[in-house]
Amino acid sequence: MAYTKKVIEHYENPRNVGSLDKNAPNVGTGLVGAPECGDVMKLQIEIDDATRVIKDAKFKTFGCGSAIASSSLATEWIKGKTIEEALAIKNTDIVEELSLPPIKIHCSVLAEDAIKAAISDYLKKNQEVKTA
Amino acid sequence: MKFPIYLDYHATTPLDPEVLKTMLPYFTEVFGNAASRNHEFGWTAEAAVEKARHQIAKLVGAQHDKEVIFTSGATESNNLAIQGVAEMYKEKGNHIITSPIEHKSVLDTFHFLEKKGYEVTILPVDSYGQVSPEVVRNAITPKTILVSIMTANNEIGTINPIAEIGKVCKEKGVIFHTDAVQAAGKIPLNVEAMGVDLMSVTAHKIYGPKGVGALYVRRKNPRVRIAPLIYGGGHERGMRSGTLNVPGIVGFGKAAEIAVRVMQDEMAQIKRLRDKLWEGLQKNLDEIYLNGHPTERIANNLNFSFAFVEGESLMMGMKELAVSSGSACTSASLEPSYVLKAIGVGEDLAHTSIRFGLGRFTTDEEIDYTIEKVVETVKKLRDLSPLYEMVKEGIDLKSIAWTGH
Numbered sequence: 001m002a003y004t005k006k007v008i009e010h011y012e013n014p015r016n017v018g019s020l021d022k023n024a025p026n027v028g029t030g031l032v033g034a035p036e037c038g039d040v041m042k043l044q045i046e047i048d049d050a051t052r053v054i055k056d057a058k059f060k061t062f063g064c065g066s067a068i069a070s071s072s073l074a075t076e077w078i079k080g081k082t083i084e085e086a087l088a089i090k091n092t093d094i095v096e097e098l099s100l101p102p103i104k105i106h107c108s109v110l111a112e113d114a115i116k117a118a119i120s121d122y123l124k125k126n127q128e129v130k131t132a
Numbered sequence: 133m134k135f136p137i138y139l140d141y142h143a144t145t146p147l148d149p150e151v152l153k154t155m156l157p158y159f160t161e162v163f164g165n166a167a168s169r170n171h172e173f174g175w176t177a178e179a180a181v182e183k184a185r186h187q188i189a190k191l192v193g194a195q196h197d198k199e200v201i202f203t204s205g206a207t208e209s210n211n212l213a214i215q216g217v218a219e220m221y222k223e224k225g226n227h228i229i230t231s232p233i234e235h236k237s238v239l240d241t242f243h244f245l246e247k248k249g250y251e252v253t254i255l256p257v258d259s260y261g262q263v264s265p266e267v268v269r270n271a272i273t274p275k276t277i278l279v280s281i282m283t284a285n286n287e288i289g290t291i292n293p294i295a296e297i298g299k300v301c302k303e304k305g306v307i308f309h310t311d312a313v314q315a316a317g318k319i320p321l322n323v324e325a326m327g328v329d330l331m332s333v334t335a336h337k338i339y340g341p342k343g344v345g346a347l348y349v350r351r352k353n354p355r356v357r358i359a360p361l362i363y364g365g366g367h368e369r370g371m372r373s374g375t376l377n378v379p380g381i382v383g384f385g386k387a388a389e390i391a392v393r394v395m396q397d398e399m400a401q402i403k404r405l406r407d408k409l410w411e412g413l414q415k416n417l418d419e420i421y422l423n424g425h426p427t428e429r430i431a432n433n434l435n436f437s438f439a440f441v442e443g444e445s446l447m448m449g450m451k452e453l454a455v456s457s458g459s460a461c462t463s464a465s466l467e468p469s470y471v472l473k474a475i476g477v478g479e480d481l482a483h484t485s486i487r488f489g490l491g492r493f494t495t496d497e498e499i500d501y502t503i504e505k506v507v508e509t510v511k512k513l514r515d516l517s518p519l520y521e522m523v524k525e526g527i528d529l530k531s532i533a534w535t536g537h
Contacts, residue, residue, distance in 0.1 A: 034536025
């Protein structure tokens with residue numbers, strides 16, 4: 001499999017690998033994919049409650065080089081963005097940036113899902129806090 | 133050390149220098165057609181072919197050189213054996229038996245025959261990939277005409293109890309074929325002791341050239357007949373027409389002779405290196421699982437699942453090593469290995485497997501480097517793996533409701 005330079009770069013030097021405290025109220029955690037499919041992404045975001053800006057983002061991925069690159073890129077892009085701006089990121093943007101071949105498009109879809117799942121988790125946690 | 137380090141000897145092997153030297157005159161000096169009966173060019177080519185035939189006969193333990201016929205490779209030998217028996221014995225019966233972890237050249241041929249109307253039984257294998265002789269016995273019916281079980285598996289290295297299966301087939305009067313491609317040169321082969329009626333072998337797995345193989349066809353006790361696949365000038369006793377690939381055959385013969393000569397010492401050396409790799413990986417990594425039988429396996433094979441690390445990303449991180457993940461023969465597909473699936477390895481683990489195939493030219497230095505590289509890459513990818521993190525936290529992955537596509 002011939003990988004693009006950008007994918008290889010993210011694979012050799014992934015950005016924002018790691019974990020945030022999933023119990024912290026301003027952290028949202030998204031876990032998407034399945035081991036049997038060969039693709040699992042965990043993406044976490046730390047939100048500044050006042051400004052709704054994504055202060056920090058971390059990821060961990062079980063998957064091929066394209067999956068790792070897609071999730072690494074996702075964390076790079078969402079850092080410093082507001083929740084609304086992050087939700088606007090489309091998988092096609094990732095495909096374009098990494099020049100993913102058709103067979104790897106599903107990796108970018110999973111990355112977009114991971115962003116949305118993390119944001120959704122944060123919102124759910126904070127909705128509950130508000131109503132409590 | 134030359135990079136990448138070649139550790140895919142199950143896929144193919146380089147020519148042994150002695151083999152290449154032996155072949156060369158047959159391209160330009162002794163270049164005759166072995167079937168040219170009327171002049172010296174033909175006679176010398178024929179003599180060279182007959183010498184090679186004898187060398188292959190010795191490799192497989194055949195009683196007569198005549199029992200060896202040359203083909204273009206084991207894929208053809210497998211096709212010829214299976215289709216040849218099916219056609220020749222179709223009045224006797226239409227039931228044929230095999231195992232689920234055979235090479236595609238066997239499985240696909242069985243599928244073809246099934247579409248043609250033959251009854252096919254695919255026997256189960258145990259978690260090591262072995263077929264039980266009792267299971268074979270129970271599957272045989274009065275309409276069974278062929279059992280085909282490989283001697284050693286190309287992915288997981290497991291060796292089958294061929295002699296016991298051979299005994300069962302003999303008892304029941306069923307023709308027994310074995311694909312011995314991966315076993316040749318690794319364990320002694322003897323068609324008499326193994327009770328085998330047909331055996332496929334190939335040159336390019338034993339340091340011979342690609343494009344030439346052989347099929348052993350028993351002539352006595354019982355006499356086995358096969359219908360040809362290829363018609364023409366009636367070469368190879370009518371079983372396989374076509375001008376013989378003389379240089380290839382000469383190389384094959386030489387490779388076979390070397391294999392028999394060095395087998396014991398070479399296998400001891402390779403086993404030492406393979407075990408060193410095995411220990412090196414086990415010592416430095418947790419959650420790695422051996423695929424295949426721990427002891428009844430060919431000495432050059434190692435197949436591990438590295439849990440929580442995906443195979444393609446692992447290979448990407450080890451560009452200095454030439455290994456394979458999942459089935460080498462279907463590497464174009466995205467399907468996890470059908471061999472691992474058949475032995476019960478879950479899809480999640482199947483995606484994480486790597487096959488190492490050592491060989492004649494593998495060195496200690498290469499193994500030392502390999503251990504380091506694999507350990508380093510697995511650790512790096514585990515740092516990236518959410519699954520490994522969850523497992524270390526004590527979470528049971530099976531309890532998660534995955535969103536999966």
